[in-house]
């Protein structure tokens with residue numbers, strides 16, 4: 001890491017901290033941020049930690065017009081003994097580079113980015129909330145900054161890390177949500193950008209979410225872009241079903257985001273000896289399972305909620321209730337195991353945790 005010189009400019013005006021029960025996701029940011037700049041021919045340069053502040057862009061910067069940008073989402077947790085814990089952070093950095101490949105953006109040095117993140121967390125560590133279910137949300141992202149309206153890959157970029165304290169996702173305890181199966185709009189198609197965490201995927205998902213909101217549903221269930229037959233994801237989470245004792249999740253098919261929570265859940269289930277299969281899952285199969293009383297559980301998975309149980313699905317006017325609208329046993333067990341490993345109250349048999357000092 002001797003190649004990395006991070007210049008640190010301390011923030012003299014420390015922001016006031018919000019009590020963690022009043023935190024609203026992604027609205028409050030810590031005192032500092034990390035930035036590095038990239039110039040074609042020169043590589044990454046000017047690695048620095050500075051006070052959290054607005055960034056200046058030329059109005060013709062390509063990020064603003066063509067959306068050449070990628071991001072990551074991860075969390076730091078404070079354990080009871082006061083140590084700071086990251087959950088599989090190297091997976092986020094690796095995935096960020098995969099996203100960069102798809103968007104014709106330069107790679108970051110994964111070790112160096114992790115080192116920069118550790119230094120940033122160290123500086124802002126008093127921002128990590130300690131209450132049950134809380135954490136520090138970390139948002140690394142990269143934007144194309146070249147002032148040029150031509151449609152081509154930018155020659156300059158900025159890589160930035162910002163951090164935001166988050167309250168408990170489940171203030172009233174883990175509870176199932178209602179999901180509307182989306183039959184018109186699609187999130188992604190194989191060959192497109194669905195496997196990358198890039199802005200366009202989320203901008204194009206808002207329309208369907210609007211409809212779901214209006215109808216009283218929390219999220220949409222995305223189907224494949226060709227036949228509207230096979231299940232892909234739920235909102236911006238991966239999705240699992242327990243059908244007749246077997247856990248199934250859609251196989252990564254070129255349009256599904258390779259979630260770190262998803263792969264951790266598959267590993268946990270295998271570790272426990274619970275049968276788990278990655279394969280195509282059709283809505284017709286879910287309907288059949290429901291009608292035969294075999295749709296045991298359904299849940300979304302992602303860094304924000306960890307596990308989000310599904311209590312009801314609406315598909316073409318039909319309603320399928322899962323586990324009487326209650327959180328299933330396996331969903332609870334997975335939630336407790338993963339959040340326990342993250343917080344340090346449950347042993348981590350996989351070496352997933354990276355402690356900071």
Ligand SMILES: *Cc1c(COP(=O)(O)O)cnc(C)c1O
Nearest residue numbers: 236237238257259260261302303
């Ligand atoms: C980030 C994301 C996920 C979940 O990934 P995790 O690594 O588990 O947080 C799933 N689907 C989409 C579309 C995502 O953007």
